[in-house]
Amino acid sequence: MIKKQTITSNKGIYFPLMNQKGLKGYLTPFFAGHLALDHDHYVLEPTSERDLYKPSSRNVMFYIDGKRYDLNGQLEYQQNKPFTYETGYAYQKVTRQEDCVEIETTSFLVSETNTERHLIKVTNTGDHAIQFKAISAVELYGRSAENQRDHRHVTSLLNVTHIDHQMLTMTPTLHFDETGHHINQLSYGVAFEMQGHKNIGASPTLDRFIGEGSRMFPLGLDDLVLQGTYIGYETIASFHTETIAIKPNTSVTLSLAIGVAEDMHSLKDMLKRALDVETFLVELEASEALYAPYVNQLSFDLISDEVSQRLKFVSLQPLFRRIMGNSYLPHHDYGKGGRGWRDLWQDLIALNMYYDPNVYDMLYQYFKGVRLDGSNATIIGDQPGAFKADRNAITRVWSDHGAWPLITLLMYIHETGDVAFLLRKQSYFKDHLYGYGSIKKDQKPGFTQYEGTILEHILVQHVVALNHLGAHGYVKLMDADWNDGLDMGHQHGETIAFTMMYVNNVLEIIHLIQAIDQDQFELLSPLKDLIFKTIDLQTYFHSDVQDVEWVNKEALISALQSIYDTHMKHLQEAFVEDIFQSYFDHKATLLDIDHTVMLTGQAMALLNRIASREQAVKLANKTKKVLFDAALGGYKLNSLYDHEKHGLGRAFYFAYGHKENGAVFSHMAMMYAYGLYNYQLNDLANEAWTSILYQSMKDDAQVYEGIPEYFNDEGKGKYLYLTGSASWLLFILRKQVFGLNFEFGQLFLEPKLVSSDFIEGKASIHTMIFGQKTTIHYHLETPTNHYHIKSIFANKKELQLPITTHYSEIDVYLGV
Template identity: 35%
Template sequence: MIYKFIDEEGKFSVENPYRFSYLYFPLTNKEGSIFSSISPNLAGDIKKDNDRFLTIPVSIEDIKNNPLAKREFFIKIKENGKIFRLSLPWQKDRLEIGLLYHKLIKENEFFYTEVVNFVPFDLDVEVMWIKLINKKNVRYKPTFFLPLYGRGGKNLRDHRHVTSLLNRIKLQKFGIILKPTLVFDERKHRENDTLYFVWGTRNGKPPAGQFPTLLEFLGETLLWEYPEAIYKDKKPYQRKKKEFDGKEVCAALQFSSTKIKEAHYIFIMGITLSKKYIREVFLKLNNFKKVERYLNKTEEFWKKNLRLRFKFHNFNFDNWLLWVGTQPTLRKLFGCSFLPHFDYGKGGRGWRDLWQDLLTLILNDEEVETLILNNLKGIRIDGTNATIITSQGEFIADRNRISRVWTDHGIWPLLTLELYLRKTNNLDILFRKIPYFRDYQIMRAKEFDFQFNQKDNFLRTKDNKIYKGTVLEHLLLQNLIAFFNVGKHNFLRLENGDWNDGLDMAPQKGESIPFYCMYAYNFLILEELLKKIREERRIKRVEIFEELLLLLDSIYSSVDYSNYQEKLNRLNDYLEKTKFFIKGKKVKIEIEKIISDLRKKTDWMSEYVKKRAWLKKEKFFLGYYDNKGKPAEGIKKKRIGLLLQSQVFPLLSGVANKIQAKFVWYAVNKYLKDKELKGYRLNTDFGGNYLDLGRAFSFSFGDKENGAFFNHMVVMFAHSLYRQGFLKEGFKVLESVYKMATSPHAKIYPMIPEYFNREGKGLYFYLTGSASWFIYTLFKEVLGIKFSFGDLIIQPKLIRRNFFKDIIEVKFRFSHLPFHIIFIRPKREKGKIYRIEKGILNKRTPLKKEKDKIILPKKEIEKLPLKECLVEIYLR
């Protein structure tokens, strides 16, 4: 580890953080209405969304090499002319980070300083608080400097100079307000109403003056190392001059020289529509005591946000888990954008992200019903979906306005909804009626409706009425379409990619076997939900739109499942009938008949994969066919081609049998495990371009989707091994992620990054689905805590290596109650796998054990008092 934890609430420190390249940390508030990134050299950016950046948008190289991206503070000593900058290393440097703040502690022979940056949990500003102690009683003149950008991300390379001509500033007593005259958009220019501001104070008093443009601050030489305002002691401005208009702007706030022993400099940086808001926020934060109180409240807010807490009684692991548990919330707020590695995003979250982040949010007992319903509104009638959802809950067809389809998207909503239903028993949500998404993209992106001119994005009936179907109908639709959407080998069409975005060049003949397995698994989930509805709600029939009957073929008109063309014909018949609208007629179908239809489909799919996708010679699963219709894996040109996800999903879905699962474990260890770093790669080296499958293989081997240690799939591999009963193997894989994340090679803060490269360095911080799956796997599989429609089931899969001490604890909320479960291992061990000996509730009530699990029925839980429920599980 490059860091050291300093308390039990995740706080850590890094000595001399400048030694490590490309570190950054996210800052935001509870609503995600302002986003910041900050590095040890104070670089990063501050923004509200992709159209409103206070500072210049940064990519990963900018945080080291772009002086425009830095928050800077100059200290010039009058007696000797020495100049110190807070962005550069001093004699002593230490970084401290907590939930969610960033603190640099710097010291040299003249000064001791603490630089704290944070976003108050309920305000739309970033605060920078500099505590400066004058060790030698020297007279110094301080200047704060922040280049202001004040426009949208696209203007970085589109009319950069022209948009600077729109800049208008106001010099205020405590700072600067930038309000461009126009939002420059050649499709339709519009008047700008956004204010970009920086206000500052020293011990409650205003700056002496300002240098409001880059030219005024730097001088004609524009040398960042030697700004003329500092080196030539230029007099700062207190009033605006006309020539400041139309220039690149900066907040350069200079304070009068002083010999004060201890000074507190506070800078408030933000974006707003209201001058009143600037004044209100400034009054809340204009002295260090107010800032300190807000910092404490902010830290406390983020701590309370972590309702799911693990305690393995290992100081480093427990603290690391706090940060991993925070990651899903960060991605919920940031989406997949607005941090330096994520320079491809334009805001919002992708479809997969929506559903996988919900896993941990559900375990964290957050209110998610509205989120689930809003997300499901992104499903189209052809089984595809809008791929981006904004923070306002609006859907966008695609991040880059490209018509494309990811064939795995249909599996994630049901996987997440299953956890929600099991935890809440809210079966009513399945009958909530919601619309379908409709835009110009039809026939699974194969055709476009050029006549589409609706102002909204709702599917309509032939009578032009907005159609609404149940949540259950939406889920049936997504999964049934996948069954019929096959290639010539009778596996799921790959279309424009699946979970692996890098497999994007086989739209005609590509096929995805791993996700065909997952749709088979989803049919089993649907079957169970339908049985539950029938038993608990006494419902015998459910309502669907008439056209959907085509896909319930055993009810409507049977299709030969072994004939891929028949399946495609049936799908095309459905797509044609729902191309522009649906009739709007609903039919009621017996639940028993739907269950029977789904069972036929899942049985056929499972057997077909076992027979046709198992490579007998190599002893692992084939996962893909390429755009020439050829197998993508196996022995190819004297190389072994193998992708990790091709093995994960047959195991996770239960399609693979135990013998196949064992061979998969051997194959993955033989071909994908790195001997030095001990992690698991996403794929073997295919030797270069594979243009009949995807862009992934053109990346350098060991990066991104080409052979990196891609943590999302590695964690899902661990999850799948646990599901198959391979406990030691599953934990070994989980442990590999932790060990790589905390290795000196990783050079990262505590978290799970998207991937580790071939050197073991972590890349793409915080915003990754692997964190959700790690927490989910630890909770559900390792500790064996499961929900069953209101019941609590405890069925641990613990082994000796899971314990650092004699107990493992977990705290979470369930059924409106706080639970505290303690697993206690025996003093004398007989085997490496533990079983339950007994369970005790609240120190006195024995819990009933059924085989290897304990069940707390919903009826019993409802009788418990509204206080923490202590459950002690004694193992043998």
């Protein structure tokens, strides 16, 4: 998957980098961007959005017949020159023409070592020989992101830097942390060399490099050493090559490498290998190969070749978030790594579609994050089963968290038919929080000795939530729901929207229980009592009983059906003036009472089949009228609320049209699109998701690849790559658009393709079915949105639905 374009200005685009060993960061066409192992171990200085427009931490100064040109193109006479930018899955290539010289730089992360490699090819395209010299300028950071403003100078006093001809290493003596210092275990390094030539020296420290000039225009370039050790200064790798002559139509190659390792010997070996030009292509191909399976196992041919190519990168976005969490990219300048609870389960939606063999174990381990009170750990570490109570050790409960695991679990069970997974036993997470944060316990984070079935975990989450109600009978908002910005309505806020998800999930749980071939189930005794309403929620929270009882299957189904029926009836009261209300606010009043609309309530009503057909049509028409803006990418998250509503959360204090206050928010818009398909409103659904995709593809949107978290009031994409909306777009395409509907291991085909989805009468999906690669081609006889399946063929024989056997290729013929 190669993408190539001409860049004429800095539009803030960037390309994510990651490998198998934990190194991650990003790179821009101007070589800005940081590199890190984790929050406490940044190789290059941490950056954020504004740093996309500042001089980069990676640079090489080229002197051609005495005139300077920079790798990053930031000199005044370079900035207006167009250049070629190319990317694959794992690399970027920048090709600049500077007068009589072409400079081509290919960059990537090595998959098997924590090394960033750059191969720079300088070609004399003129008609006379030139004098050429290069000077690297890569500033090592080598410490925690906390130290960017906290003890920045003090931590530089820990640096021990060694220079040896073409290699620089830096090892801080201590990992500085006032809550508890400890000995540093990592070494950082840079290597730089022109092939076939030796370096003549290097600037030993950043101070001496700058030499009373500036970082951009240093005055210390004559202050060089070949070898030496320097302690207590900021470190820059500024190697000088010798000056050589380059004849016309000939090239020289330079290698630049940045790395980090746990011991000096490994670091030097990595950097030495990275200077070997012969290994560059081999390691580049290995890095590219890591990404290819994710695209090969889930890709689409529809609408146009350009759209099909764009969707290939969308297939990679869940992988990026799985590795990076919600940190390490310039817009994602918060948190300390790790993913949130909601992110965890939605990323697994994509892994399910890839038929990743690790999904089974991940699902099992992730349920270990559920507390017995129905809440959960909110931050997940790098390994399955590694949980933290919260990102910043703040006591918070998100009211929607208990609803998400079931959506992913349902997908797994229906794809595989593995109903037995529900009866596996798993422990629960425990820490100092309990009773949805109302009870404080004196215990450290860990796991209970008691183990309940996965079915029990699911029941705990839903039964507790649907008993944890506000004054109006809807789930209490607590510290926020999906919309993290609604974080000030703790006392009176209620989330009608996510009450809908919990209620529909109860119906799905009933269907799962019906599919289990046994007549009774083990349940924790207090949970059984809560389900059958013989105790209230506070009694459940304060119960220490961990006895189990066997519960009759039909009795359990009947009790759950009663819960569903009661709340489903009550939810109909939330349909007011052709929309569903989404929230009771901080003043215990309905949010949308003045002709305003919140997309969340409409999306949840359709996604969870709460609305009747008549209600769905009415709310779809009104929602489009109030919230849809084609010029900005589609459906805004909400109307502009007056000052009285601001107290519901920080979101409404944001400028309108940004983030959770009225931006075109891809995640909720995708869930809304999914819900529209549920009601056969296919044209509206198609418009909802394609609007986001087409907006992403506009040059002015500044979204280089994939889809962003949201578009602002200027239609520019923000928070790129790491967004749950990518998983939902893939989910929409596979299940709704191409109609792959699994029911307990059997495949039904129910396509909702519209005529514009076809390319010359054909639309195809390449995906994993029954654990093996399958391509399904849909053929449309004549352009129409009203068709049915006329016939299905595979291996020259006609098939009937459901499909229960793997075929490598299936052709489906559609007609009127």
